[in-house]
Amino acid sequence: MKKKHPDFDQEAERLSFTKKYMDIVIKATELDEESFKSSFKEALDGTDFSDSSLSYLNMLTNANMLQRTTEEIRSLKKIYHKPYFARIDYKRAGKEEEEVLYFGKASLFDRETQDPIIVDWRSPIANLYYDGRLGEVEYEAEGETYDGYLSLKRQYIMEDGELQDIRDVDLTTTDELLQESLSGSSSNRLTDIVSTIQEEQNRIIRADLNKPIIVQGAAGSGKTTIALHRISYFIYTYQDQFRPEQLMILAPNNLFIDYISEVLPELGVDRILQTTFIDFVLSCIGKKVKLRPPSEKLMGFINHEYEDPEMVQWLASFKGSLEFKDIIDRYLSDILETLIPTEDFYLTSKFKLYTAEKMENLIRNEYTYLPYYRRVEKVKSVLQNYVRTEKKVLLHKVERFYDNKLDKALFNMNLDPAKRKSYVTKAMDKKDAMIEEIKRESRTAVNAFIRKLPKHTLFHYFKELVTDRATFSKYASDYLDDYQIKYFVDHQVKLHRQKQYELEDLAGLLYLQHHLYGIDKELRARNVVIDEAQDYSYFQLAALKSALETDMFTIVGDLAQGIHSYRGIQDWNKVKEAIFPRAAYTTLQKSYRTTVEIMESANDILKLLPFELPKVEPVVRHGAKPTFHKWSTSGGAAEMAGMLEAEIEKLYKDGRKTIAVIGKTEKECKKIEGMLGKVTDLKVQLLLENEEINQEDVVIVHAQLAKGLEFDAVLLCTLDEVFTETEIDVKLLYVAMTRPLHHLSFYGNDKGDFLLEHVSDGKILIEE
């Protein structure tokens, strides 16, 4: 039996003290909450809703306080069974006494002395735990650097609020806790890693929050996990300036959103906006559009469905390029010209109230911060205001003018009375008519004037640009030749006839929407995380940055998994230089998910890519070598299913919890599902894009959809569709091979179906 740590009893006591203290605080705060609630109610009763009223202020303060206490209780209750996960002993330079600090997922202070009982993992001093080796250390807080001496780093294992074990991390021991946490089972959901964040990861989580960051990270290096921890850190650091709702995560699909859903509350960031690029753009344009299936093109490439794949690829990548953005920019500047009034504004044909030149200045120079149509609205309201004030002046002028005329006529003795009468009557009629006209026109003139300007929808503008050859050519001929222009327009005309759009159109639509009409304020996130960013196009990123009017992005991705690179990013440098010049760029080389054995064979597959990526270094954790099994087909589908079933059962017996059978395409997966259906005992789930993963079932999923997910064990199968050496296939295979934590098997007719001849001898076991 393992020897008990000498400090075990003392630490157990400390834990029990902390829990008792938490009990007291929770109780006291609950009481507080009651008293807040009642004074809140009192304040509300007397509210007259004028901002300056005392009760209104009172109400605001209470609402704020109430939220704080509710949050406080919520976070304390959440960490009750594991109040902290680590401790450091630290002596500040120049101080005699050593501080003992316990780190957890929330903070707790002694109400009397204000001494910390638990320090939040996101606080600056926690850097000492994540970064600091024992000995001389330093950390930064609010721009100041503090030196000191770290004499102890200790980790705790707790279960249901009881201390199980203590680990001291010194210079020689490896991070045992990390090893243990990696050797555990995956639960089909991402978990938080606050107790085992590694130094290279910590640097990204805490990288300058006022700058964008781009992370190229190997499969399983923790990109998704870290991006979420960075949000949590951001919210903690800027809790007074930002509400969680102002932050947004863009995930590849709804399945993925479900996958990360569990970790968000753990990190205190469950209220942030989680959506996909498609859904986000659709909310911004506020209209439903018929979108072609987003993976249709990828499937077309994989299945070699296109007659002219080079042109299909060219078109997709051009629509995602910054050149296309430039074409739209040129088009936009012409649209702006059409929205500038060229005539002066008159009230009746006689009174010039506002010159065209002034309106042009407003639209072109003054209102540049507004979308075009909002600028027109502003000009409209300027004119309306003018009319409102000028109307009185004009009426007064008209009255004076005619009264003068009448006076003169009445006192002109030379006029014969009949003529005078007719003159006076006419003048009075004219006066009345003029007054009437001014009154009428002041109600209608502005609208009539503005109505002369074009008013078109987003879809009209988009269609005009991309389906009209003359228009498109006008803006695109610097970039494209006649053949390309024709190809582009013909394709868009075809889509338009079917009343459809494709994913590649969304960047352009978002960009136009932003410039022409603007984006709803509620949707304008102030800080954005993009996961699986390698699948975005340059234009998608540029359109997002422009629509959200911020460059505060955390962009994480892996070019090796860029299965949409035909339309997406091929070079992070270009993203940085052309779109996010302020961004920090960093890489993550280590993979935490997979065993050495699996990662080494996946690394050999990576070499088949036409560009070079650094080799992924697995964190040292060993497991079984991946094995290739040749289908035994004499017994037909039932026998093949039996082979899978036998292995799956063995895996369950070995304690594996989540198991996936991965096929190359959805079609292939349907076949696998049919085949496994013949084995009655196995519960399987064919995973589709908008589903949630069922914990207990064996998941059947195609490689593209599996991207970003992980399972304890993966059985990679080919029936009809094998992996070839094309770039897309190599990436799909790499994605599939890097999904398992512990176990990988291949099932096919030939090891060449998985390009295994490229994996060095001995790395894979072959069972034929």
Ligand SMILES: Nc1ncnc2c1ncn2[C@@H]1O[C@H](COP(=O)(O)OP(=O)(O)OP(=O)(O)O)[C@@H](O)[C@H]1O
């Ligand atoms: N410091 C860590 N401590 C414990 N587990 C970790 C750590 N870093 C990463 N992991 C685990 O490694 C796995 C991979 O993490 P994650 O899914 O975030 O990686 P990724 O880079 O997004 O992967 P991919 O690109 O393959 O989707 C997860 O199970 C995560 O919990």
